[in-house]
Amino acid sequence: MENKTGKYFKYAIGEIVLVVIGILIALSINNWNELRKENIHQQSVLSNLLQDLKSDSVSYYANLKNLEDIDFLHEQLYKIGVKNDTTIIIINPSIIRLLPNYNQIAKENDPFVATKITNDTIRKEILTYFRNMKDMDDIYSELDDVIKTKMRVYLGNKKMYKLTNWFENKYKNTAIEDLSYDFIDNTELIALSKDTEFQQILFEASLKIVNSIDVLEILIKQNAHLISVIKKQLNRP
Numbered sequence: 001m002e003n004k005t006g007k008y009f010k011y012a013i014g015e016i017v018l019v020v021i022g023i024l025i026a027l028s029i030n031n032w033n034e035l036r037k038e039n040i041h042q043q044s045v046l047s048n049l050l051q052d053l054k055s056d057s058v059s060y061y062a063n064l065k066n067l068e069d070i071d072f073l074h075e076q077l078y079k080i081g082v083k084n085d086t087t088i089i090i091i092n093p094s095i096i097r098l099l100p101n102y103n104q105i106a107k108e109n110d111p112f113v114a115t116k117i118t119n120d121t122i123r124k125e126i127l128t129y130f131r132n133m134k135d136m137d138d139i140y141s142e143l144d145d146v147i148k149t150k151m152r153v154y155l156g157n158k159k160m161y162k163l164t165n166w167f168e169n170k171y172k173n174t175a176i177e178d179l180s181y182d183f184i185d186n187t188e189l190i191a192l193s194k195d196t197e198f199q200q201i202l203f204e205a206s207l208k209i210v211n212s213i214d215v216l217e218i219l220i221k222q223n224a225h226l227i228s229v230i231k232k233q234l235n236r237p
Contacts, residue, residue, distance in 0.1 A: 038118070043234060045116050049126075050230045052106035053223055059103045060220045066100040067213050074206040081193030081202075093189040094182050097155055099147045102140050104133055122233060125226045132219045139215050143208040150201050158192060160184050 073095055079085040106113070107130060114126040155161065165183040192198050 042116075042118060045113065046122070046230050046234055049106060049110070049113055050227060050234070052109050053227050053230070055105045056103070057220070057223050057227070059101075059105065060216060060223065063100040063102055064213065064216055064220065066095075066098060067209055067216065070095050070098060070100075071206065071209050071213065074202060074209065077189070077193040077202060078199075078206075080190055081195075081199060090186050090189065092182065093184045093186050096184065096189065097147065097152050099144060102136065104137075107133055119233060122226075122229055125222075125229050129219075129222045129226050132215075132222045135215050136212075136219050139208065139211050143205075143212050146201075146204045146208050151205055154198065154201055155184070160188060160192065 069092070073090065073093070076088050076090055077096075080088055080090075110116075114123050114130065117123040117126065162183045162185060169183075193202075
């Protein structure tokens, strides 16, 4: 009886060990499977974010080009109106009233994307990128106010807009930013550049344009850096 009891005891212990081992294996498999699912989810989130960041980049460079063109026009008007430089020829006066179309595709598509990222380095870079976008939002809001409530209103009050030029050509341009025709006359804008009230508005507009360029360049740099970081993560085996 003692021998049988010992055998039964050993058998029971063996069974318990086997059950425990089975449970541990099952837990390991489950954890591995959950980790695999989480990795797939992370890859998907990062891939979508990467595409949005690339779209952001295209938009930013287009905006930067527009801002630089407007800044150049402001410089020309200053030299004409204040420095009396008669050698300058204005090519596209209509962009004096242009407000670049600033888009935030990554943030609009998923404003809480940083909370979905488990990688600390990438999450911090995303938060930095979003802070840069907040800076851009603030300066763009100020630029929006100057262009819409001051520059455009002033130009309208001075009857600078050529109605015929607009209605005869409004369907010929391919985009709002593509002002390939002039509904503001070169000669009249040059004359206006000597007006002190216009010069004050030009000062405000130029200040906001230059600030926008500075902030946008920082945003472009962070955008490129974040794209590089995400690409490295996605290319890891």
